[in-house]
Amino acid sequence: TQLLEQSPQFLSIQEGENLTVYCNSSSVFSSLQWYRQEPGEGPVLLVTVVTGGEVKKLKRLTFQFGDARKDSSLHITAAQPGDTGLYLCAGAGSNDYKLSFGAGTTVTVRA
Amino acid sequence: DAGVTQSPTHLIKTRGQHVTLRCSPISGHKSVSWYQQVLGQGPQFIFQYYEKEERGRGNFPDRFSARQFPNYSSELNVNALLLGDSALYLCASRVGRVNTGELFFGEGSRLTVL
Numbered sequence: 001t002q003l004l005e006q007s008p009q010f011l012s013i014q015e016g017e018n019l020t021v022y023c024n025s026s027s028v029f030s031s032l033q034w035y036r037q038e039p040g041e042g043p044v045l046l047v048t049v050v051t052g053g054e055v056k057k058l059k060r061l062t063f064q065f066g067d068a069r070k071d072s073s074l075h076i077t078a079a080q081p082g083d084t085g086l087y088l089c090a091g092a093g094s095n096d097y098k099l100s101f102g103a104g105t106t107v108t109v110r111a
Numbered sequence: 112d113a114g115v116t117q118s119p120t121h122l123i124k125t126r127g128q129h130v131t132l133r134c135s136p137i138s139g140h141k142s143v144s145w146y147q148q149v150l151g152q153g154p155q156f157i158f159q160y161y162e163k164e165e166r167g168r169g170n171f172p173d174r175f176s177a178r179q180f181p182n183y184s185s186e187l188n189v190n191a192l193l194l195g196d197s198a199l200y201l202c203a204s205r206v207g208r209v210n211t212g213e214l215f216f217g218e219g220s221r222l223t224v225l
Contacts (some may be wrong), residue, residue, distance in 0.1 A: 042216030
């Protein structure tokens with residue numbers, strides 16, 4: 001059972017469209033991270049959010065941490081084929097040594 | 112600088128066999144963690160080693176074991192393989208023990224159990 005629930009599970013859009021991926025939990029996390037994983041590779045960190053209500057922008061990607069630090073969203077503006085991949089959210093407790101991952105959202109951007 | 116390196120990249124075993132997976136962390140990183148990623152799922156925490164000692168263990172049976180060497184490289188061992196052990200095994204390293212600082216993942220070892 002995943003501690004973090006991600007939705008949708010799959011997302012297929014046309015180049016230039018926008019998309020949003022959601023990550024929800026009943027648990028409070030001291031920080032939440034978003035990773036992107038491409039086939040045959042390990043996950044690569046995109047961003048870490050630590051403050052409730054925090055919004056971070058990374059070029060066309062916008063990440064938000066919920067006020068209660070239980071949920072997060074990833075929004076991609078004007079998606080490009082290079083954005084294709086598995087997007088994973090992962091939560092961490094304070095002074096914790098492990099990450100709890102969601103099942104991931106597979107994003108496909110068609111040219 | 113080299114990233115986290117894992118070997119082998121792919122391997123096929125049969126039920127009941129034993130497997131050893133190897134990981135070399137980024138230079139200067141003292142913490143190594145192992146995760147199992149089954150197809151269609153996110154990574155699940157197996158072990159963390161820091162300064163050559165086990166610091167954390169996930170909900171995996173005793174068939175899974177690991178160790179960290181003086182040079183901070185690590186091995187993951189799985190005995191009596193089951194079909195359900197088929198997965199991508201990811202090694203990750205960071206400088207410190209707790210969740211501060213970035214966790215860097217290797218490309219993984221893809222294990223298929225027949």
